[in-house]
Amino acid sequence: MSFGPDIVVCCGLLIGVIFGAAGLLSGFCLLSSLRGWWGDGDGRLVRTYALAIGVAVAATQLLALGGAVDLDRSIYLQTSFSAPLMFAGGLLFGYGMVLANGCASRALVLLGRGNLRSFVVVVTLAVAAQMTLKGLIAPARLALLRATQATPDIVSLPGLLATLGLDAMAARVLALVAVGGGLALFAFAHPAFRKSGGQIAAGVTVGLLVAAGWFVTGFLGADDFNPAPVTSMTYVAPVADAVQYVMLSTGLTLNFGIALVGGVLAGSLATALLTGRFRWEGYTSPAHMIRSIGGAALMGAGGAMALGCSVGQGLTGLSTLALASFVAASGIVAGAAFGLRGPLQARGPAKA
Numbered sequence: 001m002s003f004g005p006d007i008v009v010c011c012g013l014l015i016g017v018i019f020g021a022a023g024l025l026s027g028f029c030l031l032s033s034l035r036g037w038w039g040d041g042d043g044r045l046v047r048t049y050a051l052a053i054g055v056a057v058a059a060t061q062l063l064a065l066g067g068a069v070d071l072d073r074s075i076y077l078q079t080s081f082s083a084p085l086m087f088a089g090g091l092l093f094g095y096g097m098v099l100a101n102g103c104a105s106r107a108l109v110l111l112g113r114g115n116l117r118s119f120v121v122v123v124t125l126a127v128a129a130q131m132t133l134k135g136l137i138a139p140a141r142l143a144l145l146r147a148t149q150a151t152p153d154i155v156s157l158p159g160l161l162a163t164l165g166l167d168a169m170a171a172r173v174l175a176l177v178a179v180g181g182g183l184a185l186f187a188f189a190h191p192a193f194r195k196s197g198g199q200i201a202a203g204v205t206v207g208l209l210v211a212a213g214w215f216v217t218g219f220l221g222a223d224d225f226n227p228a229p230v231t232s233m234t235y236v237a238p239v240a241d242a243v244q245y246v247m248l249s250t251g252l253t254l255n256f257g258i259a260l261v262g263g264v265l266a267g268s269l270a271t272a273l274l275t276g277r278f279r280w281e282g283y284t285s286p287a288h289m290i291r292s293i294g295g296a297a298l299m300g301a302g303g304a305m306a307l308g309c310s311v312g313q314g315l316t317g318l319s320t321l322a323l324a325s326f327v328a329a330s331g332i333v334a335g336a337a338f339g340l341r342g343p344l345q346a347r348g349p350a351k352a
Contacts, residue, residue, distance in 0.1 A: 005255075008221040008228060012256035015209050015216070016263020019233065021271040022209075023109040023264070026202035028052070030310040031097050031106070034336050044196055047187040048203040053318055054183030055207025060214055060232075060319035061176040065169065069218030073230040075307055076322040077156060082149040083327045085141075089305025090313070090331020091338070092298045093236075098339030099295025103310040104235035104303065107296075108261060112268025115281045120289065121296040126243035128300025129236050141305060157321040175321050209233060210319050217256055231256060232319070234312025236303030306331060 022028060026048065033046040063069045071077055097103045100121050102110065107125070111118035131137045154160050157179070161171040187203065188194055213232025221228045238257030245252050272278035283289040303309045306328040308317050314332060317325030 005221065005228065005253075008216055008256050009254050009259045011212070011216040011220065012259035013263040013266075015212055015233065016260040016265075017267035017270075018263075019105070019206065019209055019260075020109055020112055020264040020267025020269075022202050022205045023105065024113060024268045024271045024277065025275075026198055028202050028206060029102060029106040030314060030332070031102055031336060034333070035340060038337075038340060042192075043190050044193050044199055047190050047193040048196075048199040049314075050183045051187040051200065051203030052206040052210075053315055054180040054187065055204050056210035056315050056319040057183070057207075057321065058176055058180035059208055059211030061172055061180070061321065063211060063214055063218075065172060069214045070230065071214070071218075071320045073218070074320055074322075075229075075231070076313075076317045076320045076325050078324070079155065080149050080151040081155075081324040082145050083324065084148045085144050086306045086324055086328040087331040087334075089302040089307075090328045090333075091335040092302025093306055093309060094302075094332040094335020094337070095339045096295040096298025096300075096302060096335075097310065097332070098336055100292050100299060101295070104239055104299060105233075105264065105309070105311045108235065108239070108264040109268045112265045113272040114278045117281065117283055117289075117292055121292055121299075122239060123243060124293050124296035125236065125300040125303075126240040128297040129240040129304045130244065130300075132301045132304035133237065133240070137301060144305075152323075155323055157323065157326075160323070179318075179321065206315070210316050213256070213260075213316070214319070221256070228256070232316045233260065234308050234316050235261070236300065236309045236312060240300070302335075 027045065028048060029045070030049055033049045036042040036044070037046040060069070060071070064071050093103075100107070102118070102121070104122075104125055107118040107121040111122060132141055154163065157175045158168070158171040161174055162168060164171075166174065193199060210232050214230070217228060217232065218230040234257070238261050241252075241255070242258045242261040245254065245258050269278070283292070299309070303312070306313055308314075308325070308328060310332055313325050313328040318329055
């Protein structure tokens with residue numbers, strides 16, 4: 001069934017609006033989650049992120065079980081990938097996220113609230129991502145990819161479980177229950193989180209938005225004559241595409257990712273204005289700006305290498321249960337840990 005490209009773009013915009021509003025109201029952010037957990041001993045935000053992953057995994061896998069979405073068509077379940085390159089990209093993204101005081105999606109949310117530092121982060125990230133995907137750095141990335149990529153027989157957790165003798169459906173269900181259920185138990189085991197209705201709502205909402213993206217692009221947008229990429233929420237390549245679209249719209253086509261980016265900005269802006277949270281903010285010093293630009297550049301390059309960001313791999317990629325996404329997400333967390341707690345801690349303002 002196909003509803004044409006217009007419905008995909010409109011739904012991408014709507015998903016972005018909801019994410020922008022939820023992100024601003026709840027403070028949804030992997031960096032804030034890890035900083036609060038490791039630095040302040042406050043585990044509520046990390047439980048929000050864990051719940052979002054659990055809901056995304058469960059809802060996405062149910063869509064796949066029902067035949068609504070063919071996840072094998074996504075970039076996350078490619079037959080060949082480079083684990084070293086994806087982990088290294090994750091490390092760069094995670095460390096850059098600490099330098100810039102927020103990931104790509106958080107930068108969009110804060111930009112809608114009037115944070116001009118995030119404008120610099122978004123533009124720098126877009127330039128670095130395009131350089132790595134298609135520009136000056138692309139040949140080096142492709143050379144590393146060719147040198148390190150492998151073609152494993154198994155590319156997903158359900159596929160790995162199937163080697164135990166389970167059929168495809170049973171393996172998928174077992175993986176869904178183990179990952180989705182385990183993360184939900186981790187989240188609700190925390191007494192303070194159980195009392196945080198807003199954080200619970202944010203985790204469930206973001207997780208369902210990931211599944212909604214898969215449904216929109218994989219079912220509503222399915223067209224045998226004009227196939228569209230099967231994807232969901234991710235922000236590195238879409239931010240790069242959105243900046244390019246703003247400059248060269250007459251030569252480009254509006255797609256789900258570009259609409260998603262615009263929706264996040266619109267949702268955050270509207271929510272900030274309605275709740276009185278909008279205020280202009282800038283840099284406190286040249287050193288602050290240099291650190292932010294450096295972090296954004298690392299996020300753009302690293303996200304391009306890892307094929308996603310803290311949302312693109314840490315939520316959307318993991319929702320497919322792709323082994324490559326576990327590698328990339330591990331790199332992002334490790335990079336953030338190095339920035340927050342390692343010998344070369346990225347010192348700077350604690351908040352974006």
